[in-house]
Amino acid sequence: MFTQECHSAGKRASLFVCVSQHAFTESFSEHSAYAGCMSTPAANARKLQKERTREALMNAALELSLDRGFAQVSLRQVSQAVGVVPSAFYRHFESMDDLGLALVERCFGTLRTMIRDAQRDPHVFENIIDAAATILVASVKASRADFAFVVRERVAGPEPVRAAIKHELDLFESELAMTLVRLPNIENWNSDDVHMLARLFVRNMQANAELAANMPEDRPDLEAQIHDLARREMMLIVLGFKDWRSN
Amino acid sequence: MFTQECHSAGKRASLFVCVSQHAFTESFSEHSAYAGCMSTPAANARKLQKERTREALMNAALELSLDRGFAQVSLRQVSQAVGVVPSAFYRHFESMDDLGLALVERCFGTLRTMIRDAQRDPHVFENIIDAAATILVASVKASRADFAFVVRERVAGPEPVRAAIKHELDLFESELAMTLVRLPNIENWNSDDVHMLARLFVRNMQANAELAANMPEDRPDLEAQIHDLARREMMLIVLGFKDWRSN
């Protein structure tokens, strides 16, 4: 009994070193953006390591839900993918729902950053529709797992996750409405119509993001096709602006 | 051992009568449309009863997936809801995926029937947009579980189910394109543009169907709101037709 305990302890330790390295690599290679710029400086190595494992769990869950959908992914699968024992999961999240909510927050964080960066670029406003289509395709390409997660779990996720995504999308829609209301032909539409318009745009961006996120990788032709499709859709909708009479 | 066998056999028989009645009721009360008009007359009582149980299994799966999503519903849950033992499930479907495919087929069957009925009504063409919005809301109200199933499992379902729904929606889109191309301002658009337009419409119908299907029941105000929203969206898109120049 005693020898067995010694043996298992030794095995445990060496295994831990192994899985820690695994966690590192995964975290940095796949989502270096997050790992590098956390809000806390995380002075001591202990907290830093914990943060890394947490990120690794989130990345593993994101990747696993790509083919199965988040609700199909189990706590044990996520833990195993990271190289950690199931009970260790609870050091980071209360439940899988909790992890899901963290993922929603992170995804919309990157989304918002992208949009803010785009708005800062003055070049964008020269041809707003073309720019929007370009940004859409490029953004999805850069974080396809995030976009795929949002469009999928918006309808398929556990109820708390669905609610969180709905809330974020509503916010996004309201922000867009505030931008739209300053466009030439729209400035004196009533607020109901502006919201309807914002909805129309958000909805079609969602649909095109879904298309782009589920597109096979490294297919510049399909990419261009989706870009063009999105552009033409927005053009058609915009054409109706000047003749719009609320009723 | 012998007595136990006798006892359990007796219990079994009485239980079976009970669950059969349960299956009947559920089948007829919730989906009388299907139970009443099957293609086969099913002359003998044996086949009729089998068909009833099959319908009951499908209805139970449809209802259970309303709050959890189809992929979360287990073979045992469906069987229990119908009042049948899990192994009996296999008399009707090879697997849950198989049942899912049957559901897709049934849902699009009713959908197509509705559309065909609508096209037969000459009154519809007087104001096509208003009619479309009305039909959309009414159809969803009449078969909300079916519509909810389609919009949810299109992205959340098992891969075979997703593929089947995608195929049906593509068919629907092509059919709509053939109708659209005969509209006044569109007749000389190129086919790429017409398909783009059909996509835009299908997509927004999906989104509005999703809205209507997830709406709380017996809320005529919300119903009217969705109707109005769908109408205005289509109006706006239609407004752009006459100015459209492909590029």
Next chain:
DNA sequence: TTCTTGAGTGAACACGCGTTCTCTCGTTTA
């Protein structure tokens, strides 16, 4: 240097799952 902390371990648990098998017994057929 010694004490405390806490991320991760590993065993155990109760449970629900899909699948299989043999059996029952009313219905259909010959």
Next chain:
DNA sequence: TAAACGAGAGAACGCGTGTTCACTCAAGAA
């Protein structure tokens, strides 16, 4: 009337699940 059929019963199986618990053993604090 007797034999065949087949929908459903019920028990058993091996497996993956979430959750709990006492534990180890480096890192950080005193």
